Amino acid sequence: MRKNPKYRMKKKRNSSSLQPISHYNIDAPTTACDNLRTMISPLYVLFLLIKITIGVVALVVLMSFTVVWYERANAHPELVERRFTTRGVCVATWLLIQETACLLLTILLRPFGWLQPQLPTVAQDVPPPVILLHGLFQNRSCLFWLQHRLRAAGYRQIISINTPPWRDLETLTERLAKKVDELCINLRVEKVILVGHSMGGMIARNYVQNRGGAAYVSGMITLGAPHHGSKLAPFALSPMGKTLLPGSAFLQQFNSVAWPQQTPAVSIYTRYDNMVLPAESGRMDGSRAIELDGMGHIALLFHPRSLQAVIGALDNIIT
Numbered sequence: 650m651r652k653n654p655k656y657r658m659k660k661k662r663n664s665s666s667l668q669p670i671s672h673y674n675i676d677a678p679t680t681a682c683d684n685l686r687t688m689i690s691p692l693y694v695l696f697l698l699i700k701i702t703i704g705v706v707a708l709v710v711l712m713s714f715t716v717v718w719y720e721r722a723n724a725h726p727e728l729v730e731r732r733f734t735t736r737g738v739c740v741a742t743w744l745l746i747q748e749t750a751c752l753l754l755t756i757l758l759r760p761f762g763w764l765q766p767q768l769p770t771v772a773q774d775v776p777p778p779v780i781l782l783h784g785l786f787q788n789r790s791c792l793f794w795l796q797h798r799l800r801a802a803g804y805r806q807i808i809s810i811n812t813p814p815w816r817d818l819e820t821l822t823e824r825l826a827k828k829v830d831e832l833c834i835n836l837r838v839e840k841v842i843l844v845g846h847s848m849g850g851m852i853a854r855n856y857v858q859n860r861g862g863a864a865y866v867s868g869m870i871t872l873g874a875p876h877h878g879s880k881l882a883p884f885a886l887s888p889m890g891k892t893l894l895p896g897s898a899f900l901q902q903f904n905s906v907a908w909p910q911q912t913p914a915v916s917i918y919t920r921y922d923n924m925v926l927p928a929e930s931g932r933m934d935g936s937r938a939i940e941l942d943g944m945g946h947i948a949l950l951f952h953p954r955s956l957q958a959v960i961g962a963l964d965n966i967i968t
Contacts, residue, residue, distance in 0.1 A: 703753065710749045713923040714741070714945070716881065720926055740943075744921055747952075748945035755791040755947060762790030762811065768835055769806035776967050777842050777867055778806035778832050782825070784847025784873075785887060786814050792846070794951055795959070802960045806836065812852060814887045821889075822855045829856075829865050840867040842966060844959060846950055847924065848889060850874025850916075854933070855903075863909040868966030870915045870959055872949045873922055877904065877930035895930070908935035915939060915962040917955065922946050937962075 722728050731737050766789065769778055779799060781792045789809035796807050810828055812821045829841055843853035843866055850871030856862035857869055875882070878895035885893070892899040908914060917939045918931025924946035925931050932938040939962070944952045 702756065703749075706752050706756070707745070707749045710745055710752060710923065710945075713881065714745060714748075717921075717923050717926055720880065724927075743943075744923075744945055747948050748923060751945070751947040751951050754951070755787060758790035758793060759788060760790075761793070762788030766808055766810065768832070769808060771836055775806060776804050776963070777838060777840055778808070778836055779804055779842045779844060779963070780825070780828060780832070780853075781807065781809035782812060782843065782845035782849025782852055783809065784849055785885060785889065787847075791947075791950055795844075795956060798956045799960065799963070802963075804963060808832070812849065814848075814889070817888045818852065818855055818892065821852050822860055825852055825856050826860060826862065829862065833865060840865055842867055842963060843869045844872070844963075845869070845874060846872040847874060847946065851876070851889075851893075854914075857912055857914075858906055858908055859903075863912045866912055868913045868915075868963075870917065870962045870966075871931070871933060871936075872917050872955065872959070873919065873925055873931050873946050874916065874933070875925045875930050876916065876933040879924065879930060880926040881924060904934060908933075910935075913937070913966055915965075917941065917949070917958050917962070919944050919946070919949060919955075 718732075722732075781789070781796060783789055783791050788811050792809045796809060799807055808828070810824070812824065816824075825843075832841055833839065843857070845851070845853040850869075851874055853866075853869050853871065854874070854876070857866050875893050878893045878897060878900050880895060882890050882893040882895075885891070894900075914933060914936035915938075916931060916933040916936040918925065918928060919941045920928050921942060921944060922928040922931060932940075939958050941949075941952075941955055941958065944955060949955045
């Protein structure tokens, strides 16, 4: 039987119409969109890490101020009536933003704190050398702005040292003692000035008060140092943090020793401190106390009024 030609032509047309499908290649080169996506991926991860860091820091600051507010409201019930006033909301918002920004800045600066500090050079007719001590879980990078402002005020011989948080107070005090001896020998001076923030203030105080450092220190300034402990000390994962519970045996013995009268001391603290709780713990017995407001614990290292208070205290010590 003969096949119908029309049928053959129709079949041929149908097969030819399907022919282009066989030309598609699943291994085709990556498109420009895929290349762009590959380039953006690392940036996306970086931005994601930045967002997470900002979120965690903001959460920590919020929680710390929440605990502070809880304690203050229980001690002073009249504050509850002013919590939602315009001024109260503005102050709380500004404190949160300011403290979060300052804490983020210390995190960004942290890698620079691992660099070896340079010893000051010998100079004549200048104020005594100043040693800066940072707080718990920080390093000397958080003191860079303070160091810059002090140099601009005429204090040229300044050095900051690292005090690792996994060491105990006596070990870190010994490190400070060696640095004081090194500076006195290299610069041919008899005394230095100590400026300590937070736990750094406790190290400086221990050196002067309990380790014979009064003979080598012409004055000491503390910024937000927990002289009488802090109720937030249980959250400090450090050997030193355990000793800072208010009323602990360590603090009772520490504060029972009289401060040497020949060494002037100034304790600067903020009434809105979100780490030293209560804030009055930043006031050291036997010192000239300066109370500030409008700033948190880390902001003490950057706020203009706090820095000016440090410069004024240094001027009083050397005169």
